[in-house]
Amino acid sequence: MGRAPCCSKVGLHRGPWSVKEDGLLIQYIQAHGEGHWKSMPKRAGLLRCGKSCRLRWMNYLRPNIKRGNVTPDEEDLIVRLHALLGNRWSLIAGRLPGRTDNEIKNYWNSHLSKKVNENNHQKNRNNRGIKGPKKRNIVTANKVRSLSNKQKQEITNENGETKMTKIKVHQPKPTRVSAVARNVSGNSLPRGSCANNSNNNILEESQTPSEQLPQQLPPYLLPGSTAMTAASNIEGVLLLDEDLVNVSDECYCYDHRQETTSSCEFLIPAKEENNSMLQKIFEDYQELLSAEDGVQMETFVNSLLI
DNA sequence: AACTACTCCAACCGCAGTCTT
DNA sequence: TAAGACTGCGGTTGGAGTAGT
Structure with a gap:
């Protein structure tokens, strides 16, 4: 399978978006709609790759995006959905109107994972009758990232083996849920029609008529x-x-x-x-x-x- | 006030599924 | 059917901001 050229193409802007760039992107999408990300930057007069434009629009500029102030209800929902689905952020985001997968992912990594881990450790301690905090020599991923290269070397032993223990546990990479939807006539609908779609006639691609x-x-x-x-x-x-x-x-x-x-x-x-x-x-x-x-x-x- | 440690989040990267030719 | 193109996703990173010393 071929791959789209990477954003690192020479001559394209990277990093934070300026107000002007945001304006151009919003203006273009309002006039022409979403999609065709590959050719969009050129037509919109942006020196960005399509991927970057899509990300900026999806995570920041889209209308009706809620930012900050995750309510306790939302937090509770995220925790329960994460227990059910794991790191399938887009699915989780699909159940939280106005929230993006990136925001939920960030919120989980910075707030909830710690909280959930603490709760689980507490539960385990209680179950095993262990009282009080148990000190462990753990260097978290976040802490490591904030260290200088020299400091990172210092926590690596003479054999080059790392001494640190990441507390982060990577779940197996989930299989993607098909983004293709069909209507009752079997005609395919545009990408993205599945998630959050209020059209009740949408059926999963893999379903045969008898399974519908x-x-x-x-x-x-x-x-x-x-x-x-x-x-x-x-x-x-x-x-x-x-x-x-x-x-x-x-x-x-x-x-x-x-x-x-x-x-x-x-x-x-x-x-x-x-x-x-x-x-x-x-x-x-x-x-x-x-x-x-x-x-x-x-x-x-x-x-x-x- | 200066420095260090840490947190947070926007943005990037690369993989993989799907579409198109 | 194969290969390139496009899109979406989750993991990771850079750096600004904040808290602690």
Whole structure:
């Protein structure tokens, strides 16, 4: 497969965008729309590569982008979606209107990962009956980055082996979810139509007609975003067993009332009784399950993880 | 006030899926 | 069918800003 020429082409601007460049990009997209990123910079009069333009637009200039002030609700949702999906930032961002994958990724790396790690360590300590903080000689990735080259050498032993221990754990690279969508007639829709699409007629590319789910699904029950959305909106019902996530991405459900866990089966509706939307999501989802005998939560969630 | 350590986030990089010819 | 082009994604980095000493 061929690769697009890299941004490092001679003569192109790099680094932070100026107000003028932003203006040119906004002006061009307002007049001609998104897409054709490759040829856009030239036509817009920008000395940038298309990739850079796309990134700037998607992450910063697009209308309706929310910036900063992540609410506790959003934070909670991010944590739960991350437990469900791992580092699939674009999927997570798709469930948080106005938030970009880059912002969520940054927020996770700078705020939430630490918080979650601390919680997990605390849980583990509690489970093992260990009291008080356990000091460990850990150099985090962030700390290392802030060191000078000399300092970095100093934490490398004489054999050139690094002594530092990164606490960051890389999950296996996820398989990309198909960006191609089709309408009920089987005609392909533009890229990006799948995510967040409010068109209820969109079906997943890989589905054969016999596998197609009932049409006119509510948006949050669309293939490709369904299980995730349903799970994320039905607060407290769906959890992932942390260890199993790392091994097999297996899905578990947790019953808050009975405090029991069982595999991939809805047990109760949302704990927030006053949240009618959450209730409705759950009802719709159950309806879907009963309508489609073969459809189980497990395959539903797994369809996102494959 | 000066220096160092650390945090945060915009931007870049490279890979991989999909489209086009 | 193959190869190039395009696009989207997640990981990583650079450097400005802030906190601590």
